[in-house]
Amino acid sequence: MSRAFNFSAGPAALPEPVLRQVQAELLEWQGERASVMEVSHRGKAFIDCAAAAERDLRELMAIPDDYYVLFLQGGATTLSALLALNLAGPAQGADFVLTGHWGEKALENMKPSLKARVAASAKDGGYTSIPDRAGWQLDPSAAFLHYTPNETIHGVEFHDIPDAGGVPLVADVSSNFLSRPMDVSRFGVLYGGAQKNLGPSGLAIAIVRKDLLGRHGRELPPIFELLNQAKNDSMFNTPPTFAWYVLGLVLQWVKAQGGAAAMGERNGRKAALLYSAIDGSGGFYRNTVQPSARSWMNVPFFLPDEAREKAFLKEAEAAGLLGLKGHRAVGGIRASIYNAMPEAGVQALVDFMADFARRHG
Amino acid sequence: MSRAFNFSAGPAALPEPVLRQVQAELLEWQGERASVMEVSHRGKAFIDCAAAAERDLRELMAIPDDYYVLFLQGGATTLSALLALNLAGPAQGADFVLTGHWGEKALENMKPSLKARVAASAKDGGYTSIPDRAGWQLDPSAAFLHYTPNETIHGVEFHDIPDAGGVPLVADVSSNFLSRPMDVSRFGVLYGGAQKNLGPSGLAIAIVRKDLLGRHGRELPPIFELLNQAKNDSMFNTPPTFAWYVLGLVLQWVKAQGGAAAMGERNGRKAALLYSAIDGSGGFYRNTVQPSARSWMNVPFFLPDEAREKAFLKEAEAAGLLGLKGHRAVGGIRASIYNAMPEAGVQALVDFMADFARRHG
Numbered sequence: 001m002s003r004a005f006n007f008s009a010g011p012a013a014l015p016e017p018v019l020r021q022v023q024a025e026l027l028e029w030q031g032e033r034a035s036v037m038e039v040s041h042r043g044k045a046f047i048d049c050a051a052a053a054e055r056d057l058r059e060l061m062a063i064p065d066d067y068y069v070l071f072l073q074g075g076a077t078t079l080s081a082l083l084a085l086n087l088a089g090p091a092q093g094a095d096f097v098l099t100g101h102w103g104e105k106a107l108e109n110m111k112p113s114l115k116a117r118v119a120a121s122a123k124d125g126g127y128t129s130i131p132d133r134a135g136w137q138l139d140p141s142a143a144f145l146h147y148t149p150n151e152t153i154h155g156v157e158f159h160d161i162p163d164a165g166g167v168p169l170v171a172d173v174s175s176n177f178l179s180r181p182m183d184v185s186r187f188g189v190l191y192g193g194a195q196k197n198l199g200p201s202g203l204a205i206a207i208v209r210k211d212l213l214g215r216h217g218r219e220l221p222p223i224f225e226l227l228n229q230a231k232n233d234s235m236f237n238t239p240p241t242f243a244w245y246v247l248g249l250v251l252q253w254v255k256a257q258g259g260a261a262a263m264g265e266r267n268g269r270k271a272a273l274l275y276s277a278i279d280g281s282g283g284f285y286r287n288t289v290q291p292s293a294r295s296w297m298n299v300p301f302f303l304p305d306e307a308r309e310k311a312f313l314k315e316a317e318a319a320g321l322l323g324l325k326g327h328r329a330v331g332g333i334r335a336s337i338y339n340a341m342p343e344a345g346v347q348a349l350v351d352f353m354a355d356f357a358r359r360h361g
Numbered sequence: 362m363s364r365a366f367n368f369s370a371g372p373a374a375l376p377e378p379v380l381r382q383v384q385a386e387l388l389e390w391q392g393e394r395a396s397v398m399e400v401s402h403r404g405k406a407f408i409d410c411a412a413a414a415e416r417d418l419r420e421l422m423a424i425p426d427d428y429y430v431l432f433l434q435g436g437a438t439t440l441s442a443l444l445a446l447n448l449a450g451p452a453q454g455a456d457f458v459l460t461g462h463w464g465e466k467a468l469e470n471m472k473p474s475l476k477a478r479v480a481a482s483a484k485d486g487g488y489t490s491i492p493d494r495a496g497w498q499l500d501p502s503a504a505f506l507h508y509t510p511n512e513t514i515h516g517v518e519f520h521d522i523p524d525a526g527g528v529p530l531v532a533d534v535s536s537n538f539l540s541r542p543m544d545v546s547r548f549g550v551l552y553g554g555a556q557k558n559l560g561p562s563g564l565a566i567a568i569v570r571k572d573l574l575g576r577h578g579r580e581l582p583p584i585f586e587l588l589n590q591a592k593n594d595s596m597f598n599t600p601p602t603f604a605w606y607v608l609g610l611v612l613q614w615v616k617a618q619g620g621a622a623a624m625g626e627r628n629g630r631k632a633a634l635l636y637s638a639i640d641g642s643g644g645f646y647r648n649t650v651q652p653s654a655r656s657w658m659n660v661p662f663f664l665p666d667e668a669r670e671k672a673f674l675k676e677a678e679a680a681g682l683l684g685l686k687g688h689r690a691v692g693g694i695r696a697s698i699y700n701a702m703p704e705a706g707v708q709a710l711v712d713f714m715a716d717f718a719r720r721h722g
């Protein structure tokens with residue numbers, strides 16, 4: 001038995017050195033004579049650990065001082081519902097650009113709380129492209145413009161930050177967090193679940209321009225009020241301490257790899273390797289996304305028929321390539337190649353793909 | 362360095378055999394060739410693990426079939442806000458019985474969403490007792506009656522389930538989950554965070570009578586609609602998989618200990634040992650809670666002055682007795698003695714207390 005290459009879409013692969021450290025100190029964390037899972041979030045050791053994670057994230061993403069960094073329970077879907085309550089009053093509007101499943105989900109979870117409008121959608125094309133910016137119908141009075149820079153199921157990614165015309169841009173970066181440098185100052189809010197690029201599931205991060213909070217005028221449960229978390233260093237209630245700790249280790253690992261720029265270079269190479277294996281297969285493998293919108297993080301592709309897709313998944317698993325089944329909404333194969341996937345893993349996949357095509361082509 | 366006795370109020374001590382198993386399989390979980398943190402929640406291995414945890418909890422608590430068991434992101438505070446939205450319409454009333462800090466918190470987080478009424482409160486007495494049932498001003502048309510069977514900060518516990526007069530009883534059992542047998546059929550909802558008796562923080566459990574969901578008539582974000590979780594085996598979105606897995610191991614450990622009845626006997630003995638050390642100290646140690654309402658889980662006590670309390674905490678820590686500082690709201694000392702605290706730990710504490718009193722009395 002040994003560890004395989006895990007292409008799961010999330011929860012997803014974590015850096016092995018991180019897992020080894022978690023394992024080594026699982027029963028006795030630092031000098032605490034207890035597991036990190038067992039210590040109080042109000043004790044000095046955990047507060048230091050939590051603060052270090054925030055400091056590292058701020059450094060890695062060059063987050064300006066006028067942004068809060070919040071570490072919250074839950075995932076991106078819960079957070080989207082909370083953001084709708086926190087960023088707009090009930091009579092205010094918000095615009096949505098839809099390029100896949102998760103953009104639709106955010107819209108569904110935000111629309112009960114404000115006046116939602118679809119400003120652009122790629123649904124008619126089966127979510128294989130990004131709608132031309134010139135055609136977006138933006139409302140300049142909207143409280144914000146929401147989009148999903150990377151769509152995990154459809155494999156569609158924005159490679160530039162769109163111009164939101166002065167409206168705060170709110171982006172669900174669950175699946176491309178820290179995957180390359182990103183100019184935080186162009187956003188009102190960056191948010192996402194940790195379980196793809198940053199850590200285990202059950203922890204969500206929100207990077208929020210400070211002036212956007214506390215203006216909604218609603219009477220919210222205090223636990224829904226993000227300003228309460230901002231004022232309490234994300235310890236307004238008991239945070240998911242273990243996930244926060246693992247995320248901190250992942251951030252240290254990203255720093256050791258060279259930071260966001262190095263991750264971006266590596267992720268670009270990984271994606272290029274995989275897409276070129278698909279495109280060079282003489283049509284045996286097919287990715288249907290507009291080339292300029294192809295995701296660096298999630299690469300869906302198809303084989304000539306379902307029988308061979310089934311065989312591909314079975315043989316891949318036997319070859320130590322896991323989690324490659326496509327999402328049921330689109331079928332086929334999907335390789336998620338987040339930060340923790342080494343280049344050797346992508347190389348192993350493309351080698352397997354070439355061999356499989358030779359045998360089954 | 363070795364593990365100490367951890368009296369932290371939550372996150373709190375976990376059974377050491379559970380931590381050892383987590384450590385052993387951290388990099389390769391079962392036959393998965395990946396960590397449990399890395400595998401998909403939609404894969405067979407995790408679905409089986411999740412289902413086993415539900416089955417064990419149903420068995421341990423004898424949960425009737427007409428109750429859902431939900432495993433949710435977050436903690437009890439978030440869940441209280443969600444329950445208010447799910448159990449009542451905005452014009453409906455709910456009654457609250459307050460016996461400490463957490464009952465107040467639930468009221469704060471529920472009242473923006475319904476018509477909240479305090480039916481009884483022990484606040485005037487500093488939360489050292491349970492208001493006499495005869496004096497509760499219950500509204501028979503209330504959607505539910507909320508109370509907190511165990512208050513961790515004030516150390517006040519109901520040792521019987523109160524008669525709610527036909528209104529569904531909603532109880533935050535974060536701190537006394539599975540600490541003894543409890544007749545689930547007497548409740549509309551039992552809910553709580555996992556981080557005291559059941560597992561790591563970031564996971565909340567709701568045991569909900571099926572007929573209570575889906576009747577509120579509100580337009581909620583789908584992620585706030587508990588019926589969506591109920592219909593999707595708590596996988597409507599990505600759950601906190603690692604915490605769920607650890608909780609499953611804790612439940613197996615509770616079964617191996619003899620179940621809820623055995624835990625109740627052991628917890629009763631632990632509490633009796635500690636209270637008798639306090640009461641037998643000739644006034645050196647004082648617990649101010651009405652004896653019939655003293656908590657089995659959280660035992661706050663005071664020394665003659667703050668200087669000696671400070672010395673007590675310092676010497677206790679050196680003696681391997683951790684997390685004994687009282688909550689800032691009440692000060693003093695607090696020993697949390699949840700399920701995972703062995704009787705040897707309480708014995709070590711009372712031995713230390715006797716020695717300390719001898720030297721500082």
